[in-house]
Amino acid sequence: MKTQMMALAALSALIAGPTMAKDVGGVACTTPQPVRCDGETCIPALADLGNATEAKTGRKFFLDYPCDVKPGEKLTFILNLHGAGSVGNWQRHYFPASDYVQKYRLIVATPTAATTSPVRRWDGTADDAYLQNISDFVFDSFGKTNIRSMWLAGHSQGGFTSRRIVCSDYFKGKVDGWLSLSGGRIGQAPFVKQFGPPKADGSPPDPRPAGANPMAGDALPACDFSHIFEVGQWEIDSLPATSPWAEHYACGPRIREKDIVDTKPGHVWDYARAGYKVWGMKARPGTAEVYDYPTCKGGRIVADVVRMDKGHTEGLEPNITEALIKKIVAAPGGKAQAGGK
Template sequence: KAGVVCTTPPAMHCSGADCQGALIGETGNTTVAGRKFFLDYPCDLKPDEKVVFILNIHGAGSIGNWQRHYFPAMDYKEKYRLVIATPTAATTATMGPGGPGVRMWQAAADDAHLQAITELVFEQFGRRAIKSFWLAGHSQGGMTSHRIVCSDYFKGKVDGLLSLSGGRIGQAQIVPGFGPPQADGTPPAAGPRSFGEGPPQACDFSHIYETGEREIVALPETSPWAAKYACAPRVRRPDVVDEKPGWVYDTARSTYPVWGLRARPGTAQVFVYPKCKDDRLVADVVRLDKGHTEGLEPRVTEDLIRMIVAAPGGKAARGG
């Protein structure tokens, strides 16, 4: 599909020391309108088979292949019949006054690219075959997902938004010392921090918020998104225990727990708001003792994917 020779494991998949090398800086295995992006899909896909499409959007300062390993949905593409597109932002900007320029998503430079990728996936796999379509964004990629989910182009296509430390509808307060450590390894200067959830959302979609425990002051016990769909009070599911680490972490800045340490095993708490109108999914996942940049472990990744696959979909197939 789209000129990609399908392989399992996927092409340019790192392992061990490779995840700290040049391989992780790759930006794609195919192109649309001259820009590279990664496309991963089941190698045994049958014609017109139903698939779940995930647009996997990296955070500020990151790149496509790192995001592909931070939230490694590609590892489950056969098992859950996933099509995953992972792009890379085109330009750099600063996160605040006086800050360094980093690669990040900007509407003028990137929105048309995200739309072009979506159209290519619809064309290659068949719009009617898209069982559901989710945005999954880490950090500023999550903020970007919040910004575009109800835009004119995406509101009739996207069924769900997975925010990976990228803002919650009904915000979880960020700790005052959030951010990367300074050059000498000391914490950043304390101050107000937030991940914007964008303007009030005026369209319908399921919403999962995932975060590291060390990033937030506390997880709210209620959700305005759950209230919108008249969900029942939240229920805590069994913890997800991972005995293996994720693939990646911020190798240059792995000494400050809020930002993130080395990738390692862990435990995640899962909260779901049941009995929502139209069967919408509203959920929160907190990875204990984790910060902003440790890559997601295999079992918590799979648990998120199970929720995505089980959630209602069909907007794109209905022609939205």
């Protein structure tokens, strides 16, 4: 009888199949994910720098991945970079791709910059090797041939950093796409003159000096990748109706998709400085306008997204987050699978 029961249990396990992934690189996969939060409850959680450790530097980062990864399954890898003055766990909630790792088969790595003066920010000398090491960790842990696509996603200075490294020797043969979250557009959408955090009394900052745009006059990138630009309405003077990156890939004329409507707010905002609309209010529901450049060469994705009545620091709402991820997973990949050189 005991033997029969053991056999039945074994058969049931085989029928059910594996439901939990083996811990990857010593990082346990849990449901719900670790250190998740909403609103003001996120404030204490921001001190947590991650559930994973990059071995060469000893620095922490967050690693989120599906708990039921199958051997040989193809996954999309997103390296998610925060902006200046921020940290990894805020970015993890600002652009909450980790909410969708299970549904869209994502690996999301969210690190924190080392430099803290005058504010925390990405620096090539301090951070580039760390970002490369995290990427190597993902490739080694999940298998490079199982990474169907890699994307850089960056908010603000994290977006400028993504643009700086995307065609670097290490990343140019691995990265298939760049999602800029108010972090620069190929074919600039200029920031408004009074862009930035409010003064201590809540009034707008002084106008920015001419030429202060960190990507002004930037040449076209020298490597191939898809590009999505997302921004809040109040951050920019206007959105250009054309794109030099779309022209580069011989895309069709811009078309407007159906608006994305969110009835729920994002997870986070700038808790200390909300109130100046350019910088951002407390997270709220919202509507986003989506513009696509269709039929691009090689199937590349080129798109713009404007979140209406939004500023720089209001966390992305669930529906627009999911819409961006759908574009990411629909875009062509394969660089890492081809060897990643």
